[in-house]
Amino acid sequence: MSRLRVIEALYRHPLSSRSDLARNTQLSRATVSTLVEELVRAGLIEQGAGSGPGGAGAEAGVGRPPVLLSLVSGAAFALGLDFGHEHIRVALCDLSGEPVIDDYSLAEVDYSPSESFDLAQHLVHEALHSAGVAPDQLLGAGMGLAAPINKTSGNLEANGILPGWHGVRPAAEMEARLGIPVALDNDANLGALGEKAFGAARGVDDLVYIRLSAGIGAGLIIDGRPYQGFAGVAGEVGHVLSDPHGPICRCGNRGCLETVASPVAVAALLERSLRRPVTIPRLLELVAEGDRGAQRAVAEAGEAVGRSLSIVVNILNPELVVVGGDLAQAGDILLSPIADAIERHSVAPAAATVRVTAGMLGPRAEVLGAAALILAKSPRALVARLGA
Ligand SMILES: [Zn+2]
Numbered sequence: 001m002s003r004l005r006v007i008e009a010l011y012r013h014p015l016s017s018r019s020d021l022a023r024n025t026q027l028s029r030a031t032v033s034t035l036v037e038e039l040v041r042a043g044l045i046e047q048g049a050g051s052g053p054g055g056a057g058a059e060a061g062v063g064r065p066p067v068l069l070s071l072v073s074g075a076a077f078a079l080g081l082d083f084g085h086e087h088i089r090v091a092l093c094d095l096s097g098e099p100v101i102d103d104y105s106l107a108e109v110d111y112s113p114s115e116s117f118d119l120a121q122h123l124v125h126e127a128l129h130s131a132g133v134a135p136d137q138l139l140g141a142g143m144g145l146a147a148p149i150n151k152t153s154g155n156l157e158a159n160g161i162l163p164g165w166h167g168v169r170p171a172a173e174m175e176a177r178l179g180i181p182v183a184l185d186n187d188a189n190l191g192a193l194g195e196k197a198f199g200a201a202r203g204v205d206d207l208v209y210i211r212l213s214a215g216i217g218a219g220l221i222i223d224g225r226p227y228q229g230f231a232g233v234a235g236e237v238g239h240v241l242s243d244p245h246g247p248i249c250r251c252g253n254r255g256c257l258e259t260v261a262s263p264v265a266v267a268a269l270l271e272r273s274l275r276r277p278v279t280i281p282r283l284l285e286l287v288a289e290g291d292r293g294a295q296r297a298v299a300e301a302g303e304a305v306g307r308s309l310s311i312v313v314n315i316l317n318p319e320l321v322v323v324g325g326d327l328a329q330a331g332d333i334l335l336s337p338i339a340d341a342i343e344r345h346s347v348a349p350a351a352a353t354v355r356v357t358a359g360m361l362g363p364r365a366e367v368l369g370a371a372a373l374i375l376a377k378s379p380r381a382l383v384a385r386l387g388a
């Protein structure tokens with residue numbers, strides 16, 4: 001238990017002196033010193049940059065700056081896996097959360113789960129090889145999928161959302177291929193975690209992360225903790241009614257936000273006026289070039305997103321709304337109408353205090369959030385290894 005307290009304290013506060021550690025762990029200074037020596041010998045703790053002379057094992061003298069200690073960032077690693085509709089992304093992060101490898105491959109994920117697992121396994125092996133990391137240095141893998149995950153069964157609610165994945169058990173499949181624990185979560189939930197751990201939402205405890213990609217989903221963090229709802233389906237703002245006369249959605253309802261404001265829906269509007277196929281990258285180019293139709297379509301999508309979010313803002317009163325996914329690259333053309341609609345349709349005290357911002361991690365938010373899921377549990381995993 002004492003080892004866990006020291007490791008947790010250093011995980012939360014890198015560059016701590018022995019006095020900081022005694023204060024943060026409520027352990028005596030003598031106990032802290034003994035544990036620190038043990039953990040330095042085990043290769044888990046080292047003297048951090050900017051600290052006084054004397055080495056991690058020695059105590060600083062009077063008048064010298066204290067020796068500052070940190071976890072050895074390369075002592076263990078966490079994997080992030082992000083299965084999008086059309087790609088698989090793998091990040092290998094050290095204990096400080098720094099991605100040492102971040103690799104990406106296009107894949108037809110929606111219709112071919114088993115090929116997707118094989119490809120992810122291949123990407124992981126390549127990542128370990130290029131980083132020179134041994135498989136036994138891995139603490140586990142976080143895995144994101146674009147579907148709601150049932151919290152109790154760990155199964156996907158794939159019907160209508162991920163064709164071809166019904167009855168598939170993704171965490172078990174990846175565990176069998178990688179030989180490490182795999183934690184599965186919805187991709188938007190992981191985007192929220194990623195932006196909170198490493199990006200635009202650092203230090204924010206009440207936030208909504210909305211992901212505007214092939215699908216639309218939201219990840220919620222309430223009071224510092226991810227909120228998944230009773231069955232794990234919380235945050236499906238993409239399937240909130242936006243236009244009662246809109247098209248039938250893949251979920252079976254009519255006029256969901258996703259049918260109006262996903263990048264695919266926006267691109268389809270332009271295909272009609274431009275009379276040729278418009279990919280999402282092309283849509284973003286048109287916006288950047290100042291094409292009036294493209295800017296208009298994106299702005300109206302932003303307004304629809306903001307209207308739906310105003311309901312979320314009224315109910316949850318978040319401090320921050322982080323906008324991620326492909327469409328976020330449109331910048332203020334998208335963000336201003338979202339912020340305006342929230343301002344106009346939310347109750348005044350909630351509207352006055354919420355900020356709307358673009359994500360900082362771009363397409364890496366989900367994969368880094370997946371790694372963060374494992375890193376959050378790393379102190380316990382490190383202590384368990386010491387005991388072995
Ligand atoms: Zn829907």
